[in-house]
Amino acid sequence: MSLHFPEKPRRPDGAAFVIAAGLAALGALLVWEGNRLPQLGGYAGVGPADVPKLVGWCLVALAGWTVVAAFRGAFPERPRQQVPPLLWIIGGLAAQLVLLPMAGFSIATGILFACTARGFGKRQLWISLPVGLAFSLAVYGVFDRVLELNLPAGLPETLLYGG
Amino acid sequence: MSTFDFLLQGLATALDPMILFYALIGVTLGTAVGVLPGIGPALTVALLLPVTYGLDPAGSLIMFAGIYYGGMYGGSTTSILLNTPGESASIVTALEGNKMARAGRGGPALATAAIGSFVAGLLATLALAFLAPHVVKLALVFGPREYFALMVLAFVTVSSAFGDSALRGLTSLFLGLALAVIGIDQLTGQARLSFGVPQLLDGIEVTTLAVAMFAIGEALFVAGQGASLQDKAIAVKGSVWMTRSDWGRSWKSWLRGTAIGFPIGAMPAGGADIASFLSYAAEKRASKHPEEFGHGAIEGVAGPEAANNASAAGTLVPLLTLGLPTTATAAIMLAGFQQFGLQPGPLLFATNPQLVWGLIASLLIANMMLLVLNLPLIGLWVRLLTIPRPWLYAGILLFATLGTIGVNPSPVELGMLLIFGILGYLMRLFGYPIAPIVVGLILGPMAEQQLRRALAISQGDLTTLVDSPVAASLLALSAVALIVPLIMRMRGKGGVLAQMAGDED
Amino acid sequence: MKTMILSGIFAGALALPALAADYTIIAPAAPGGGWDQTARTMQEVLQAEGISDNVQVQNVPGAGGTVGLAQFASSASGDPSQLIVGGYVMVGAILTNNSPVSLDDVTPIARLTGEYEAIVVPAASPIQTITELVEALKADPGAVSWAGGSAGGADHIAVGLLAKAAGVDPTKINYIAYSGGGEALAAILGNQVTAGVSSLGEFLPQVQAGTMRLLAVSAEERIEGVDAPTLTESGYDVVLQNWRMVAAAPGLTDEQVSAVAADIEKLNASEGWKTALETKGWANTYLAGDEFEAQLAKDKEATEGILREIGLVK
Numbered sequence: 005m006s007l008h009f010p011e012k013p014r015r016p017d018g019a020a021f022v023i024a025a026g027l028a029a030l031g032a033l034l035v036w037e038g039n040r041l042p043q044l045g046g047y048a049g050v051g052p053a054d055v056p057k058l059v060g061w062c063l064v065a066l067a068g069w070t071v072v073a074a075f076r077g078a079f080p081e082r083p084r085q086q087v088p089p090l091l092w093i094i095g096g097l098a099a100q101l102v103l104l105p106m107a108g109f110s111i112a113t114g115i116l117f118a119c120t121a122r123g124f125g126k127r128q129l130w131i132s133l134p135v136g137l138a139f140s141l142a143v144y145g146v147f148d149r150v151l152e153l154n155l156p157a158g159l160p161e162t163l164l165y166g167g
Numbered sequence: 168m169s170t171f172d173f174l175l176q177g178l179a180t181a182l183d184p185m186i187l188f189y190a191l192i193g194v195t196l197g198t199a200v201g202v203l204p205g206i207g208p209a210l211t212v213a214l215l216l217p218v219t220y221g222l223d224p225a226g227s228l229i230m231f232a233g234i235y236y237g238g239m240y241g242g243s244t245t246s247i248l249l250n251t252p253g254e255s256a257s258i259v260t261a262l263e264g265n266k267m268a269r270a271g272r273g274g275p276a277l278a279t280a281a282i283g284s285f286v287a288g289l290l291a292t293l294a295l296a297f298l299a300p301h302v303v304k305l306a307l308v309f310g311p312r313e314y315f316a317l318m319v320l321a322f323v324t325v326s327s328a329f330g331d332s333a334l335r336g337l338t339s340l341f342l343g344l345a346l347a348v349i350g351i352d353q354l355t356g357q358a359r360l361s362f363g364v365p366q367l368l369d370g371i372e373v374t375t376l377a378v379a380m381f382a383i384g385e386a387l388f389v390a391g392q393g394a395s396l397q398d399k400a401i402a403v404k405g406s407v408w409m410t411r412s413d414w415g416r417s418w419k420s421w422l423r424g425t426a427i428g429f430p431i432g433a434m435p436a437g438g439a440d441i442a443s444f445l446s447y448a449a450e451k452r453a454s455k456h457p458e459e460f461g462h463g464a465i466e467g468v469a470g471p472e473a474a475n476n477a478s479a480a481g482t483l484v485p486l487l488t489l490g491l492p493t494t495a496t497a498a499i500m501l502a503g504f505q506q507f508g509l510q511p512g513p514l515l516f517a518t519n520p521q522l523v524w525g526l527i528a529s530l531l532i533a534n535m536m537l538l539v540l541n542l543p544l545i546g547l548w549v550r551l552l553t554i555p556r557p558w559l560y561a562g563i564l565l566f567a568t569l570g571t572i573g574v575n576p577s578p579v580e581l582g583m584l585l586i587f588g589i590l591g592y593l594m595r596l597f598g599y600p601i602a603p604i605v606v607g608l609i610l611g612p613m614a615e616q617q618l619r620r621a622l623a624i625s626q627g628d629l630t631t632l633v634d635s636p637v638a639a640s641l642l643a644l645s646a647v648a649l650i651v652p653l654i655m656r657m658r659g660k661g662g663v664l665a666q667m668a669g670d671e672d
Numbered sequence: 673m674k675t676m677i678l679s680g681i682f683a684g685a686l687a688l689p690a691l692a693a694d695y696t697i698i699a700p701a702a703p704g705g706g707w708d709q710t711a712r713t714m715q716e717v718l719q720a721e722g723i724s725d726n727v728q729v730q731n732v733p734g735a736g737g738t739v740g741l742a743q744f745a746s747s748a749s750g751d752p753s754q755l756i757v758g759g760y761v762m763v764g765a766i767l768t769n770n771s772p773v774s775l776d777d778v779t780p781i782a783r784l785t786g787e788y789e790a791i792v793v794p795a796a797s798p799i800q801t802i803t804e805l806v807e808a809l810k811a812d813p814g815a816v817s818w819a820g821g822s823a824g825g826a827d828h829i830a831v832g833l834l835a836k837a838a839g840v841d842p843t844k845i846n847y848i849a850y851s852g853g854g855e856a857l858a859a860i861l862g863n864q865v866t867a868g869v870s871s872l873g874e875f876l877p878q879v880q881a882g883t884m885r886l887l888a889v890s891a892e893e894r895i896e897g898v899d900a901p902t903l904t905e906s907g908y909d910v911v912l913q914n915w916r917m918v919a920a921a922p923g924l925t926d927e928q929v930s931a932v933a934a935d936i937e938k939l940n941a942s943e944g945w946k947t948a949l950e951t952k953g954w955a956n957t958y959l960a961g962d963e964f965e966a967q968l969a970k971d972k973e974a975t976e977g978i979l980r981e982i983g984l985v986k
Contacts (some may be wrong), residue, residue, distance in 0.1 A: 019597065027338065034345055037360050044355045044983070047814050047846045048622035052352035055615045056359060059344045066338050073334055080598040086393035093390055093564070094589065097383070100568060101581040108574065116568065117561040123390045126557035140565065147573060154730050155569075156576055310864035311848075351735070354849045356768045356823035356984050365742060368735035368769055435858035489861065489878075575733055620848050624865065626814045 019082075020074030028067035034060030092123035108158015109148070110140040173520050174296060177528030186229050190529070190536045193230035197237020200539070203570045204427020208254065208479070210574065228525055232533035233591030235500070236288065239479050243280045243472055245311055248273055248551050249563055251382035255373045256439035256475040258605055259447040262379060263460065263467030270463050273552065274407030277545045279417045279465055280472040281538055282409075286418075287425040287473035288534040291480030294429055295487070296527050302481075303488045311620035312632050314417040314434075316641035318614035321441055323645045324448035325606055327531040335599045346371050353612070354619050365570045366579035373440075374611055377573060379584045380601050382567040384591020386560045391592070402496055407546050417469040420450055424473025430475075432481020439482075440609055446474035480530070487523060694726040695935075697918075698748075698756040700740025710916050711757045717944040723935050733808065736765025743756050743772040748921035752928040755781075759916040760826055761945055765976045768824040769986045775968065779920040782936050783964050785949060786915035786957035787871040789830040789890040790900070794863045795883050801890040802906045805867055806838045813844035819856045819865040823849040824984045826914040827869045830890055832978045837908040842981045860884060871914055872898065915957060917964075933960060 038057030045051035073079065096119025103112035117136025118129055126132050141160055148155045149165055157165075178185070201211045212235055242257040247264035260280065263531060267276040294302070316537045348372025361367035409417070427449060428442040435585075450470040451460050460467055479496070486497045551559070571584055619630075625631035633639045695718065699711035708731060715727040732740035737758055748754035756778060766774045799808065809816045813835070820827030828849065832842040848865060850856035857875075859866035861883055868875070868884070872895070878884040885902040890912040894902060903910040903984045920932045939945055940958045949956055959967060979985040 016493060023597065026203035030342075030345055034348065034360070037348075040184045041357055041359065044357065045357075045627075046623060047626045048354075048619045049627035050619050050622055052355050052357040052359060055611075056348045058349060059341060059611075061340050066334070066341060069334050070338070078332075078334075082596055082598075083392055084392040086597065087391075089390035089393055090387055090592075093383075093387055094585070097564070097568070097581075097588065101578055101585065104572065104576065104581070105578070113565055113568065117565050120386065120561040121566045124560050125393075126555075126556035126561075130556070132561070136561065136565075139562075143565065143569065147569065154576075154728070155572055307858060307862035310859065310862055351769070352823075353851060354823055365735050365739045365769065365771070368739075369733070388939045435855050485858065489857070489883075525851065575731070577732070577734075577739075616851075623846060623848055626846070 017074050017077075017079040018097050019069055020079050024067040024070040024074070027063050027070065031060045031063030031067065034063065036060075039079075089123040089125075092119050096123070104156055106158070108161050109144050109155040110137055110160045111158055112156075113140040114138075173524035174528060177524040177526075178531065180225055180525065180528070182532075183225075186225060187532070187536070189226040189230045190233045190533050191336065191540065192299035194231020194237040194540050195233075197239075198241045198244075198537075199237075201238035201241025203241075203566050208235060208238035208242075211235075211241070212496060212500065218395075218612060225525065228522075229529040229532060231500075232526065232529035233536060235479075235496075236284075236476075236530070236533045238538050239476060240281070240284055240541065243284070244548055247276045247468065248548060249559075250385050251381070251563060251567060252377055255377060255605065255609055256272045256443050256478075257470045257472075258377055258381075258602055259443045260468055260475075262447070262602055266461070266463035266470065266527030267465065268552065269399065272463065273549045274545055275409045275413045275465065276463075276468050277304050277548060278407075278409045278542065279413065279469045281545070283417065283421040283424065283469045284476040285472040285534055285538040286421045287477040288430060288480060288537075289531065290386065290422075290425045291384040291429045291432075291477035292527060292530050292534065295480050295483055296524075299484045299488050302433050302484050304429065305430070306435060306485060308637060309434050310635075311617045311624065311637045312635060313641065314617040314631065315614060315621055316638040316645070317441075318610055320641050320645040320648070321444055321610055322614070323648045324452075325444045325603075325610075332598070336603050337598075339594065339599045339601070340603035340607045343604035343609075344611040345607075346376065346604070347608045347611030347615075353616055354623075366577055370612075371583065371608060372575075372580075373605065374574075375580060375583055376587055376608055377605050378570060379566050380591035380594075382563055383584065383588025384595055384601065386564055387588065387592035388595045389556070389560065391596075407549060413465055416454075416465050419453075420469035421473040423449060423453065424470040425477040427470075428474035428477030429481040432478030433484040434481075435485055435578060439478040442474040442478040442481075443471035443602060444610075446470040465490070483530075489524075579648075590646060638640075654658045678868070687835065688786065694728075694753055695724050696728045696730060696754050698740050698744050698754070699729055700737035700744070700758065700762075701731065707737065707757045707759065707916065713948045714754055714757070714784075714918070715944075717942060717948055718935075718939055720944050721939070721942045723938050723942070735769050735771075736767050737762045738769050738771040738773070741766075741775075741778065742771065744961050745773045745777040745922055750923040751921050752924055752932060754921045755932070756919050757836055757916065758919060758960060760786075760914045760971065760975075763824070763826045763972055764829060764979060767976055767979055775919070775972070776937040777926055778922055780964060780968060781918050781920050781929075781933050782940070782960035783915045783917045783941070783967070784936075784955055786913040787873055787955060788895065789826060789869060789912050789914065790872040790875050791834075791889075791903075792831075792860065792868045792875050792879065792884040793866065793887060794860055795885055796863055797866070797885065799867070799887070802901065802903070802908075805887060806834070806840075806908070808866070809835065809840055809845075810838065814846050815844045816867065817848055817865040818867050818869055819848050819850060819859040820869040821850065823847070824979060824982075825849075826871075826912065828982070828984075829975060829978055830869050830910065830912050832982045833904065833910045833912065833974070836981065837903070837910050842978065843983050845982070851924045862880065913957065936960070 018055060019065055034056045036152070038060060041053035041056070043051050043053060096116040099119065100112040100116040101114065114137035117139065118132040121132040121136070122129060123164040137160070141164060143167060144161055148157070197211055201208060212231070242252060242254050243260045243264070246252040246257040247559035248268050250261050250265040252258045252261045264276045264280065267273065311484055347370070349367055351368050360369055424446045428439070429444045431442040431445065432439065447467055447470060450466040451457055454460065454464060454466050456464060459562070482497050486500065568581065568584065571580055591601060621631055622629070633642060697711045697714060699708040700704050701707040708729070711729045715729050715823065718727050720722040732743050734740065740756065741758065741762065744754065744756045758775070765771065790806070791802065793805065799805050805816070819830050820831065822828070828847055831845055831847055835842045835845050848859070850859065854869060856868060857878065859865050861878070872889055875884060875886065876898070879886045886898070888903050888906055889895060889898065889900050890910055892904070892911050918936060921928060937960065940956070976985065
């Protein structure tokens with residue numbers, strides 16, 4: 005476990021400062037929200053505003069700690085990452101989100117399926133798209149029609165299973 | 168008739184071949200739906216309840232019990248094999264279980280989960296049958312201050328048990344606590360951090376966060392390492408079955424998990440997730456191989472799996488003895504019982520013994536059936552890992568989003584799934600542990616609400632928090648759990664503890 | 673074997689003839705809750721009684737039903753086949769959540785079922801009557817802690833109305849909100865709080881078992897088989913029913929509204945609905961047309977008033 009921690013000090017990891025800034029911003033947001041909320045402590049004396057403020061200040065403190073840790077070089081090395089596969093999968097999820105209400109479950113999820121397979125190196129979209137669509141349609145049949153899960157229907161669902 | 172006679176009579180009814188067949192169908196359907204990420208036992212039972220309507224009372228009761236146990240067990244399979252917990256109670260199972268699966272020991276992990284669930288289910292159901300009236304008296308002693316003390320203990324033990332860096336573990340935990348603030352404050356009805364988005368008023372769903380963090384974050388992380396795509400996961404190394412040493416290390420954990428899970432499940436504000444967290448922390452402390460934790464320690468699967476099943480039986484204690492549905496699952500079960508003409512309440516054991524013992528016998532049979540169904544299937548389940556990665560992960564994401572779409576097909580919910588998925592990916596990339604953020608989201612609101620309730624009842628008097636023996640001892644225990652490791656480290660003992668402290672020193 | 677069964681059910685589902693009068697019922701809550709159960713019971717009975725051939729239930733959970741209501745008001749407008757289930761809790765949630773959409777934006781059809789609120793104390797409590805409880809409240813409001821459901825819900829409103837009727841400042845009540853019925857019940861049984869308030873059905877089994885003492889109910893008149901005075905006869909002018917209703921989409925013609933109302937009336941009159949309510953333990957408090965509208969207006973006014981006084985709505 006501590007294998008990942010380099011013994012000799014190295015240049016502070018730039019990413020650590022971005023993380024620290026993010027934590028501090030989130031902490032500030034919580035503190036701000038805590039100050040905005042009315043003090044409705046009632047008989048308890050502790051109201052809805054107190055926990056957000058506490059968590060907010062702790063996040064700010066953790067941001068400070070992160071900066072210190074970065075200067076000490078206590079951030080682990082990261083595995084090298086390839087960006088295109090990530091974009092395929094994120095794109096697939098986004099496409100599903102957008103297409104779901106209009107195109108229905110099977111088309112939207114079929115596209116997610118194919119994009120994910122592409123992200124994992126399956127390049128032949130002409131294979132993975134139909135496979136994804138067929139699989140999603142089967143899943144729709146089982147979960148919507150048999151188990152009454154109510155998934156959004158589109159053209160393929162209506163054609164295959166009726167209205 | 169004595170308790171024992173009623174139980175035997177119930178078992179005799181349940182041993183009819185047709186009844187056993189219904190049990191098998193129930194367990195199969197329950198597992199099939201419960202296996203979906205984001206669909207926990209409560210929803211599984213809710214979805215499948217209509218299937219039981221057409222049967223006679225005995226058949227319907229046993230199918231219902233089968234669905235319940237199947238739904239409980241289904242979540243652990245995907246946790247172990249695919250690192251995608253189906254619900255909050257199987258999150259800790261993923262921690263060690265998936266590490267085992269990656270090392271080619273998915274078989275033993277699934278087996279210890281199945282047998283542990285069975286052992287815990289058996290013992291806890293028997294405890295339910297014979298001890299329920301006594302256990303429930305203890306459970307009622309727990310008021311807001313006792314729960315608050317229990318939450319403090321959970322925070323202390325759980326956070327020391329996660330990850331190898333105190334900084335990153337705490338950061339992850341506090342991110343979870345920050346997410347927990349979102350939504351309507353339960354005690355005053357104030358909207359917090361919801362920015363006028365109505366879908367945020369109910370807060371972040373634990374299952375949404377867990378599915379996004381584990382399933383989507385994991386998929387992104389694996390995909391990002393493109394080059395290593397060629398090396399396939401090792402489906403099986405050595406035997407699919409548990410070795411002698413696996414058995415030796417598991418059985419104590421099963422018993423400990425049961426001992427932790429049953430009473431916590433019986434408490435009105437306890438739950439299977441808290442039971443599984445505490446069990447994991449306990450196993451890590453009790454293990455002779457603490458260095459294996461985080462790398463696939465079998466105790467870390469055996470204990471929590473036993474605990475969450477025992478806790479499920481524990482939930483039935485307040486439900487059957489007092490008519491208190493204390494969890495979402497219990498509330499759905501209540502609706503299920505009503506179709507059998509069974510009105511849970513304080514007089515149930517006295518007025519309706521046949522049905523109660525019939526139910527308990529059904530639970531025992533369903534529990535057995537689950538083992539019968541799942542042990543032979545382990546070999547098959549493990550093969551899941553031999554599916555080529557593009558298809559495997561495409562399928563995982565399909566089912567991960569299916570759970571969310573089925574429960575709440577709103578773009579906001581799917582958007583959260585995507586955003587938290589990316590967050591989960593980034594956290595993995597920078598070495599932040601995933602479990603504490605989910606733990607923070609679960610425990611945060613409970614700790615806050617119980618504290619404020621306790622203080623409201625005492626009208627702001629802080630001494631109320633230590634003014635009950637139970638609360639005081641739980642807080643003392645938390646203090647010990649916090650301080651002892653510090654002292655031990657100062658004395659230079661235990662390399663494990665030093666490693667827990669991470670980059671702190 | 674599983675496939676055989678599944679395909680059997682599947683074929684059955686496909687074989688349903690598609691005739692007229694299809695409905696989609698929005699349950700603005702997650703599966704399993706009260707509104708969801710109401711919607712699914714309606715679905716079952718509407719189909720079994722042949723009032724409608726195909727009824728779908730769709731869950732749109734969130735924020736006391738206001739998320740579902742908002743979606744319904746915008747997307748179902750002018751569509752007579754769309755229905756939404758709702759209830760008294762929505763009246764309060766619309767106010768506390770500053771919901772942009774209110775019950776004025778849909779077409780309420782009828783109140784279907786309802787439950788009255790009940791006030792109890794633990795069996796071990798020295799308090800014997802509602803008057804004693806109110807005296808204690810008058811003496812020191814903070815010392816009387818009330819366990820009930822979520823803040824701003826029917827239980828909270830009932831306590832607020834009682835305090836007001838007794839001449840106690842409603843902002844001074846020490847109300848402890850719990851998430852589920854079970855947790856609040858446990859707090860009362862465990863003697864953690866002074867009194868409890870929730871729907872009568874939740875408390876009745878406990879009262880019958882002697883673990884709780886029922887002090888009063890919020891009904892207009894005494895309820896048959898329930899040995900407790902109403903709040904009104906005890907001298908506190910509080911009547912509160914936590915009801916569930918069904919509403920149709922906005923922008924319908926009068927004929928369309930009457931057609932839906934006729935179907936719901938058929939549902940209410942059916943044998944299947946009667947049996948379903950009995951198994952679920954729901955009281956039939958059917959009220960439709962102008963009477964329902966008048967009652968709704970009254971409830972809205974009273975609720976808004978008391979939520980302002982408690983300080984939950986500004």
